[in-house]
Amino acid sequence: GQNIDQPTEMTATExxxxxxxCTYQTSGFNGLFWYQQHAGEAPTFLSYNVLDGLxxxxxxxxxxxxxxxxxxxxxxxLQMKDSASYLCAVRVRGGNTGGxxxxxxAGTRLFVKA
Amino acid sequence: DTEVTQTPKHLVxxxxxKKSLKxxxxxxxxxxxxYKQKAKKPPELMFVYSYEKLSINESVPSRFSPxxxxxxxxxxxxxxxxxxxxALYLCASSPVGVGGxxxxxxxxxxxxxxx
Numbered sequence: 349g350q351n352i353d354q355p356t357e358m359t360a361t362e363x364x365x366x367x368x369x370c371t372y373q374t375s376g377f378n379g380l381f382w383y384q385q386h387a388g389e390a391p392t393f394l395s396y397n398v399l400d401g402l403x404x405x406x407x408x409x410x411x412x413x414x415x416x417x418x419x420x421x422x423x424x425x426l427q428m429k430d431s432a433s434y435l436c437a438v439r440v441r442g443g444n445t446g447g448x449x450x451x452x453x454a455g456t457r458l459f460v461k462a
Numbered sequence: 463d464t465e466v467t468q469t470p471k472h473l474v475x476x477x478x479x480k481k482s483l484k485x486x487x488x489x490x491x492x493x494x495x496x497y498k499q500k501a502k503k504p505p506e507l508m509f510v511y512s513y514e515k516l517s518i519n520e521s522v523p524s525r526f527s528p529x530x531x532x533x534x535x536x537x538x539x540x541x542x543x544x545x546x547x548x549a550l551y552l553c554a555s556s557p558v559g560v561g562g563x564x565x566x567x568x569x570x571x572x573x574x575x576x577x
């Protein structure tokens with residue numbers, strides 16, 4: 349089966365750094381995404397990893413180790429507006445036509461306090 | 463505002479009604495998706511269309527019927543829904559391809575309530 353695990357909730361302080369971990373057990377791995385979702389809004393794309401290593405994008409960085417089935421999202425210089433859910437999502441092969449589908453983890457709710 | 467437009471934003475319907483959710487994108491994406499999301503839960507994939515053909519159906523009950531009339535539009539026809547079908551229904555689109563950075567772009571969703 350396909351399984352994605354991430355912590356349910358995290359709390360951090362404004363200006364600090366926070367790391368949100370994600371572990372996955374999937375077949376047909378074809379990339380890992382991180383999305384941000386504010387309550388009542390649509391998920392928005394943050395980062396993508398398909399090869400091992402670190403991808404940096406401004407205040408956000410994401411790391412992937414395919415051999416360990418592990419990724420993390422690193423948020424620096426936290427701001428109050430970063431309070432949201434962070435979804436780890438894995439793209440895998442699926443369907444009869446060999447297409448791809450994305451499986452979402454349950455999400456990590458991040459609370460940023462002053 | 464997102465580049466994927468969903469209408470209506472809110473829908474309340476009875477269990478015997480027939481209604482449709484609509485999704486539109488003009489980014490040239492040839493893959494489109496329907497997701498169902500319950501409160502405090504992740505999006506759950508329902509259907510995937512690739513080049514206007516249904517490629518994945520995640521064992522969704524037949525009371526949900528998707529339709530992709532052209533490369534920009536995706537509909538979800540609803541009939542005889544149950545109260546447990548109340549949720550946020552998200553549409554998304556992405557380029558089609560084997561690899562590369564192809565994130566999904568999500569619409570704001572339709573919040574559906576079944577009475």
